[in-house]
Amino acid sequence: MPPEKHALLSASSASRWLKCTAAPRFEEHLPERTSEYAEEGRLAHSICELKTLKKFTVMTSRTYTTRLNKLKKNPLYSEEMDKTSDLYIEHLIEQAMLYDSTPTVVAEVQVDFGEYVPEGFGTCDNVMIGGDTLSITDYKHGKGVPVSAVGNPQMRLYALGALKRYAPVFGDAIKKVRMSIDQPRLDSYTTDTITVEELMAWGENIKPIAQKAFSGLGEFVPGDHCRFCRGKAQCRARANTNTALEDFKDCVPAASVPPDAMVPQEFSHIGPHGNEVRPLLSDAEIGDLLIRGKELVAWYKDLEEYATKALLDGKPIEGWKLVAGRSIRTFTDQDAAIQAAIAAGYDEALLYDRKPKTLSEMEKLMGKAEFAEKIGGYVTKPLGKPTLALSTDKREAYNPAAADFAGVAANE
Ligand code: SF4
Structure with missing residues (x-):
């Protein structure tokens, strides 16, 4: 997984430090929080990497299976990872098919963009090169918010690093870069394509901002970008805005x-x-x-x-304490409880509900193709509940009339 967590100006935090140039040095003094989500993301990336190598390079089935089984032993492994990594590979295959001839494909590539950002380096999940196009794809396992590739600084920094890395091999042949972000758990796949010239001009533009952020003389500028900042709760500048x-x-x-x-x-x-x-x-x-x-x-x-x-952690916060939240009752031993109810004269049939498997469980049972062929016609996807969003939100506006036809559309 990306070693960029050690870079002060990491590509993944670029959308923050490009706006709040004080953030990197401010966050540097705050403890890093490693969450289970981050660990889960790392595991999902390892599975994606392995499947990329299997698909695009020479790897024996035995090596692949051994390595995959090892990854599956991780307690954080879930079957969903198998599906999302498959979707990622499907997307990479589509990317590869956009080339006139088979592109060069590499996974987990270390890139250095220090020419634009002091000590900047990171890891590209996937790089493809062929003809005049360099493609990079970033897999995101999170399902909090969709992240768009359009104008995304993280992707642009990776692309600058990848261009530098492959310049000795491909020289000036590369004229454009295609940057994609895959977030299969959110069904979000976005791509941005720009020319190498545009990318380099962008890199030159951000150079002074990066220098400022690195120097420690940056300015605190609160905004939407605060939500991923390590200091989001303790930052006085953010507090001042909100108070x-x-x-x-x-x-x-x-x-x-x-x-x-x-x-x-x-x-x-x-x-x-x-x-x-x-x-x-x-x-x-x-x-x-x-x-x-x-x-x-x-x-x-x-x-x-x-x-x-x-x-x-035992630190007092004046005026506040922790209390136990609401909890729900559960059986300590469900089977024993049911047996006791039967012994008390209750019919077993009354104690169980016969439930059909869910759609996803049936799809898993039958496999995608057979599921689609045999029972796909019974699948409908109703329009989601109306949710308030800013007018700048990228999703289409809710159309109540469309709700009546949503099922029809899903079957087409
Ligand atoms: S919380 Fe916001 S304003 Fe404060 S340092 Fe972080 S990004 Fe900057």
């Missing part, structure tokens, strides 16, 4: 009526002093409040998470 509640007053002016305000007439009136009284917030004001409050809610959750951990 400036005065900002909220600006979006709820006392009297003026925005031209597009949708306040029902009966609620708005002129008060006894000739001032306009608007007891209802307009939809425009609610939209504005939601945007301003979003970061506040995220920050509060980070504070809660920090305080919970601190209390668990």
